Amino acid sequence: KNEVEQSPQNLTAQEGEFITINCSYSVGISALHWLQQHPGGGIVSLFMLSSGKKKHGRLIATINIQEKHSSLHITASHPRDSAVYICAVKVAGGTSYGKLTFGQGTILTVHP
Amino acid sequence: NAGVTQTPKFQVLKTGQSMTLQCAQDMNHEYMSWYRQDPGMGLRLIHYSVGAGITDQGEVPNGYNVSRSTTEDFPLRLLSAAPSQTSVYFCASQAEGASYNEQFFGPGTRLTVL
Numbered sequence: 048k049n050e051v052e053q054s055p056q057n058l059t060a061q062e063g064e065f066i067t068i069n070c071s072y073s074v075g076i077s078a079l080h081w082l083q084q085h086p087g088g089g090i091v092s093l094f095m096l097s098s099g100k101k102k103h104g105r106l107i108a109t110i111n112i113q114e115k116h117s118s119l120h121i122t123a124s125h126p127r128d129s130a131v132y133i134c135a136v137k138v139a140g141g142t143s144y145g146k147l148t149f150g151q152g153t154i155l156t157v158h159p
Numbered sequence: 160n161a162g163v164t165q166t167p168k169f170q171v172l173k174t175g176q177s178m179t180l181q182c183a184q185d186m187n188h189e190y191m192s193w194y195r196q197d198p199g200m201g202l203r204l205i206h207y208s209v210g211a212g213i214t215d216q217g218e219v220p221n222g223y224n225v226s227r228s229t230t231e232d233f234p235l236r237l238l239s240a241a242p243s244q245t246s247v248y249f250c251a252s253q254a255e256g257a258s259y260n261e262q263f264f265g266p267g268t269r270l271t272v273l
Contacts, residue, residue, distance in 0.1 A: 051201065080262070090249060090264040133201070146192075146217070147262070149201030 050074050053134050053150035060157050066121040068153045070134030073115065077140075080147065081108050081119050082133040090133070093119070124157045131155070161185050165250050165265035172240040172272045180235040180268050182250030189255035191233040192217070192262070193225065195246040202249065208233055209255070240272045 051072045060066055070079070081093040094101050094108040096117065101108050105124075110117040121128055131154050135147040166181045184191065192207040204217030208227040222244060224236040233252075237244060250265040 049201070082264075089266040090251075092261045092263070095261060135202070146204060146207065147202075149203070151199065151201050 049150070050138075050148050051134055051136055051150040053132075053153050055153060056151065057154045058156070060124050060155070062125055062157055062159050064124050064157075066124050066128075066155065066157075068119045068132050068134075068155070070117040070119070070150055071115060072117075072134075072136050072148075074136070074148075075139040076112075076115075076136040078137040079110055079117050080135040080137075081117075082135060084131040084133060084152070086130070093132075121155075126157045126159050129156050163250055163252050163263050163265035165248075165268050167268060168266065169269050170271070172237070172270065174241060174272060176240050178237055178240065180237075180248055180250075180270070182233045182235065182265060183231050184233075184250075184252040184263070185231065186252060186254070186263065187230060188252035188263070189230065190253040191227065192251045192253075193223070193233070193235045194249045194251065195219065195244075196249060196267075197246050205235065205248075237270075242272045244270065245272045246270060 054069045079096045082090050083093050084090045096110040105122045107120040131152040133152045134150040163184045189210045193205040194202040196202050203219050205223050206217055206225040208214045211227050211230050214225050214227055227233050248268045251262045253262045254260045
């Protein structure tokens with residue numbers, strides 16, 4: 048079993064819909080990252096969380112440390128949101144180096 | 160400020176050939192990493208460095224070598240390419256310090272080994 052599990056693996060939505068992508072992990076963590084990867088493109092960091100909730104534009108990320116679960120929400124989805132969304136965790140302890148464990152990614156397609 | 164750059168973008172090798180994937184960053188970050196991304200699997204750490212002259216193995220280091228002679232550059236060497244090394248390779252850098260510092264990724268190198 049992977050230490051980081053994302054669901055769903057694939058998600059199709061119509062423009063304007065509210066979208067939720069989930070991430071569950073099985074280890075103690077010091078931080079959780081949400082990343083976005085566009086087709087053929089590089090990877091960009093959307094959020095880093097260690098507790099609570101963060102919001103940036105139409106994107107909202109939440110984390111529940113006790114339940115070892117995080118969600119990424121997209122409000123009023125748009126075709127340009129189509130991408131792979133990746134959850135990654137920094138396992139607690141060890142050095143400050145940000146060695147991350149990644150989920151498999153969620154492929155999001157938003158149709159006009 | 161170019162961020163993290165990688166060359167080449169695409170490469171085709173024959174089994175047994177060697178090559179070096181280049182990675183450079185201009186943000187003066189101490190930490191740099193190499194990942195590979197394969198279909199159906201998450202990104203996996205190959206090697207990483209916490210500063211010039213210091214490298215360590217990640218999750219899947221076999222078949223790869225790295226060195227870090229300067230803060231800016233972190234090349235990844237394939238000594239004798241194998242079809243199992245067909246993948247997309249990403250380099251990333253991170254500022255030293257807090258564990259939740261953002262990682263900055265390069266655009267990736269798509270490698271095919273025939």
